[in-house]
Structures are given as structure tokens and as C-alpha cells.
Amino acid sequence: MTTQLSEQEMYELAKKRVKAKRDFYTHLVVYVVINAILVILWWAVTGAGYPWFLWALGGWGVGLLFNFLGVFVLDKDTAWEKRQIEKEIEKMKKS
Numbered sequence: 141m142t143t144q145l146s147e148q149e150m151y152e153l154a155k156k157r158v159k160a161k162r163d164f165y166t167h168l169v170v171y172v173v174i175n176a177i178l179v180i181l182w183w184a185v186t187g188a189g190y191p192w193f194l195w196a197l198g199g200w201g202v203g204l205l206f207n208f209l210g211v212f213v214l215d216k217d218t219a220w221e222k223r224q225i226e227k228e229i230e231k232m233k234k235s
Contacts, residue, residue, distance in 0.1 A: 153222070160210075160211045161211055161212075163211075164207055164208060164211045164212075167204060167207055168204065171200055171204050174200075175193065175196065175200070178193040178196055178197070179193050
């Protein structure tokens with residue numbers, strides 16, 4: 141049942157993976173910049189009071205962690221898509 145992906149399909153899959161990595165790095169940069177601004181704002185306003193910025197840092201950090209896992213660790217979406225592509229190719233060959 142396993143069929144080899146064509147050059148075009150491999151290119152499209154690689155393109156999708158590169159886009160996912162680029163999007164993650166963009167997310168990471170925005171996370172660092174915004175949270176740095178929040179820390180500076182916290183320091184300027186409260187001096188060293190309650191560290192309220194940790195709520196944003198932690199909550200957003202969890203989302204960033206899941207983004208990282210989805211891009212670099214868990215490759216289930218692409219494996220599922222590969223199986224679906226192979227199924228569609230087999231259907232097209234039969235009809």
C-alpha cells in the first residue's frame with residue numbers, strides 16, 4: 141500500500157514543514173519581545189511589586205511549548221497527511 145511520494149509531493153511537504161518552522165520562530169520572537177516589554181513595564185510601574193507579568197509569560201509559554209512540540213517533536217499531522225495522500229492516489233489509480 142505504501143507508494144513513494146512524487147517529487148512535487150515531497151516539495152510541497154518540505155515547503156509546509158519549512159513554513160511551520162518559520163511560523164514557530166516568528167511566534168518565539170514575538171513572545172520574547174512582548175514579554176520583555178511586560179517585564180520592563182512591570183519594573184517601571186511597580187518597582188519590584190507583585191510579578192503580574194508571570195501570568196502572561198506562563199500562559200503564553202504553554203502555548204509556545206505546544207507550538208514547539210507540534211513543529212519539532214510530534215510529526216503526526218504530516219504522517220496523517222501522507223497516508224491520506226497515498227489513499228487518494230490509490231483511488232485515482234483505480235478510477
